[in-house]
Amino acid sequence: MSNSLPLSRRDVIEARLAEGRQIVAASLAVEFNVSEDAVRRDLRALAAEGKCRRVYGGALPLLTPSQPMSARIGQESERKRALARAAVAMIEPGEFLFLDSGSTNLEIVELLPKNLEAMIATNSIDIAAAVMKRGDIPLVLIGGAVNPIVGGSVDASAVAAVEAMNIGRCFLGVCAISARGGISVYEHADAIFKRTLLRRSAARIALITSEKFHERAPHRIGGAADIDWLVVEDDLPGDDEKAAIEAGFSLLRLRDVTPSS
Amino acid sequence: MSNSLPLSRRDVIEARLAEGRQIVAASLAVEFNVSEDAVRRDLRALAAEGKCRRVYGGALPLLTPSQPMSARIGQESERKRALARAAVAMIEPGEFLFLDSGSTNLEIVELLPKNLEAMIATNSIDIAAAVMKRGDIPLVLIGGAVNPIVGGSVDASAVAAVEAMNIGRCFLGVCAISARGGISVYEHADAIFKRTLLRRSAARIALITSEKFHERAPHRIGGAADIDWLVVEDDLPGDDEKAAIEAGFSLLRLRDVTPSS
């Protein structure tokens, strides 16, 4: 948190800009433990180099983010990032994490703190690429025949690999959820994989955007007994929330996790 | 803990840089029990050699080893793409291909014809991402603990997965080659993996940019008997070419493969 090389700070800002993220001057000031003036000077310098565009309160990237995934472009990414922030707050140092495939889980990777003493396993190629791009977190990749819809391997060899793991905390990727049908996905093999994943994990969490509550998917993974926390957005309708709680799910609203914003 | 050979200090700094660590001048001064001036002199020298980038307060590695791929992409890519074009010309429909990790092999993916009736296996996360992005080629991913330098898995589980394959044609990633030392790489585990890969492959090809002929790497993979074709650039010096042929390698010059250009 506190000290690093003064100028590496500017590189960090530049890297975030390159990812397409927007910069808030005041936030960076507390994050790097310097005055806002210093941050503003960095932003001015970066803007002079054509690396960003200055706006009131911070700066914006000027061109398209490097975007490895088409999913990131969506306006949903801000909402998914908010869910991911809540997920990161639940992680404890030294844990063995599993990040299941899914665009929301992809956001988690970039929000993980810098010197996290953890190990990450995943079956998603995009998530693996993101973890490797960070470079500071040990990574275990689940191999096998790649399912193009899932974006990773969910075949028998992948299941076998997960069977051999003792996962501390897993973040499940979910396609659809309902009080009656429980958690479900589109692919048969994916469902088998996720059931195994849940069985081998001590803590099981799913980040769920509100629209997932009205999706339908054919293959059921499990119900309230198979998952420890559902992290949901603040705008989840009261009906859905009530139904989920009555079905036995443990809901965690965003505002409960991140009181300050 | 004070003194050692004076110049070993510079090697230590260089090693840390190579690991991607950042250097703080003041910290090193107390650690080595010398004045900051001495450390600064080292950093200046290393920066002059292109080993690091100087910043206020210390120095930063210029290319983080965690993303050698994304950094190498684009640079020299024209030469690598020419090699990759030759590689694509050697592929026959219906083959089971293995693309070993390496930036040159990454270029192959984008040059593959559209309706190629083939299956690709790889242990490289970047190559897997590229194949998945295409979306038209079945992909098998080799899992395991990810080696950040290699950019993929080369551990025991990866070796075991390759042992179970009958590969039709494999494109080997090579770090260094010489007539006497044969083919060699920087990582021990990588060498073991590549030896297994060669053993399980019917046709074995390596694409080699000319500068690889003057690199040195500690771990030997094999010699002329272990590889079927070395695809080399046209600008390969006559001495290197002659030495390689005398050592028994089968060389394929670019101009022999792609007469029209």
Place this chain on the structure above:
DNA sequence: TCTAATCGTGCATAAACATGTAAATTGACT
């Protein structure tokens, strides 16, 4: 319009910087 946050600029301070010089160390040769 008014208010509060943000911005730009100037200035003082402290840290880090490059440069030069002399002392200390090393290694080789007589």
Place this chain on the structure above:
DNA sequence: AGTCAATTTACATGTTTATGCACGATTAGA
């Protein structure tokens, strides 16, 4: 041993850089 050249070091010099604070100007939002 003794000497010499080359290297490396620490210290002193002046310069550059980054930072925080104070001030007034500008902006966004009510």
